[in-house]
Amino acid sequence: MASGVKPRVKVPKTAAAGSAVTLKTLISHKMESGRRKDKQGNVIPRSIIHRFTCEFNGAMVLDVAMEPAISTNPYFEFEATVPEAGDFKFTWYDDDGSVYDTSKSIKIA
Amino acid sequence: MNKLTSTNTLVALALAGGVVFGGAALADVDGVLTINGELEIVTKTTPPAHLADNLDEIVSGWVYRAAETQELQMDDFDNPGMLFVDIAQDDWGTVEGTEGKSCATCHDNVEDSMAGVRAVYPKWNDEAEEVRTLAMQINSCRTERMGAEPLKITKGKMARMEALISVQSRGMPMNVAIDGPVQAMWEQGKEMYYTRTGQLELSCANCHEDSYGLHIRSDFLSQGQTNGFPVYRLKNAKLTTAHGRFKGCVRDTRAETYKPGSAAFNALELYVASRGNGLSVEGPSVRN
Numbered sequence: 001m002a003s004g005v006k007p008r009v010k011v012p013k014t015a016a017a018g019s020a021v022t023l024k025t026l027i028s029h030k031m032e033s034g035r036r037k038d039k040q041g042n043v044i045p046r047s048i049i050h051r052f053t054c055e056f057n058g059a060m061v062l063d064v065a066m067e068p069a070i071s072t073n074p075y076f077e078f079e080a081t082v083p084e085a086g087d088f089k090f091t092w093y094d095d096d097g098s099v100y101d102t103s104k105s106i107k108i109a
Numbered sequence: 110m111n112k113l114t115s116t117n118t119l120v121a122l123a124l125a126g127g128v129v130f131g132g133a134a135l136a137d138v139d140g141v142l143t144i145n146g147e148l149e150i151v152t153k154t155t156p157p158a159h160l161a162d163n164l165d166e167i168v169s170g171w172v173y174r175a176a177e178t179q180e181l182q183m184d185d186f187d188n189p190g191m192l193f194v195d196i197a198q199d200d201w202g203t204v205e206g207t208e209g210k211s212c213a214t215c216h217d218n219v220e221d222s223m224a225g226v227r228a229v230y231p232k233w234n235d236e237a238e239e240v241r242t243l244a245m246q247i248n249s250c251r252t253e254r255m256g257a258e259p260l261k262i263t264k265g266k267m268a269r270m271e272a273l274i275s276v277q278s279r280g281m282p283m284n285v286a287i288d289g290p291v292q293a294m295w296e297q298g299k300e301m302y303y304t305r306t307g308q309l310e311l312s313c314a315n316c317h318e319d320s321y322g323l324h325i326r327s328d329f330l331s332q333g334q335t336n337g338f339p340v341y342r343l344k345n346a347k348l349t350t351a352h353g354r355f356k357g358c359v360r361d362t363r364a365e366t367y368k369p370g371s372a373a374f375n376a377l378e379l380y381v382a383s384r385g386n387g388l389s390v391e392g393p394s395v396r397n
Contacts, residue, residue: 026186028192
């Protein structure tokens, strides 16, 4: 299992109903591409986050397939419209089968 | 794409012609650095008394960076240096060495115990009767109290521990003592700062006192202040310590460099830190 993996998200605490908010997410992960070799010439096995999703109250906001060329600590910044108060749920899927998730609530101001 | 190409050509022409843009091409010289929308950072102020004859103003290196680099430091979520602070937070509570201690065993909560520490280092240590840099103090704790191996001065583990300690003093003014028992070492550092070295015969002052704000190739020279150290550098995507940066600078004068952690660099660190007295601690800052 990849070590030092920690998801981070930044979601505003409040938003006006129907407005778009900016969400920032980052997961610390080494994103080993599977194309590098170690000192002995052996291929270092691929170990990346291959999928990232964001859901709002169960509805899919963003579903991203990620490939080996993506750098260490993948960062996504995107906008989402907030129709009502609720929870954003962010999920990252690791090659090794681990699933990391975190949630943030947002209120209507 | 056409637009990009033509801009590059213009820059190349300007360089070939030896034109220096001065302030015009600076991103945002009058920008104000506020971190997380609440912590105000002093990036320009009057110089300390010992510098009053040499500089009109002391300026943080943040001012000389491009707008997008400046923005990275305005929000801890965007500042990649904070990732290393997070890792160091785990190191803080990790037991290492023969004594079964972690940093937290003695110093408890880093937010409280390390507040203000970064602003006054390098600092005289009465017991050891020597000037100690933050790195020396960290290693003294490790070897004497924890029974652990010292950390390598410019490596990642040291840099991130310095970052964790720095962040507790962010926004506080640099306030390094230069008199009393540290004076001799401070004078030695000053001597180094103004002495030309290397095949290019450059002193620190030639670039960072006489020429700050001007181009060095396509980059801007800063005053070489250390208030932002350790810095996250975009060029190598990791934290750089003051000694690591000194080494790079001295190398660029085409001189044999001093060793990071050497007495010479410790003296230089003390002197350079004192040139920034009054600027806010920024570490970990973001530079290119």
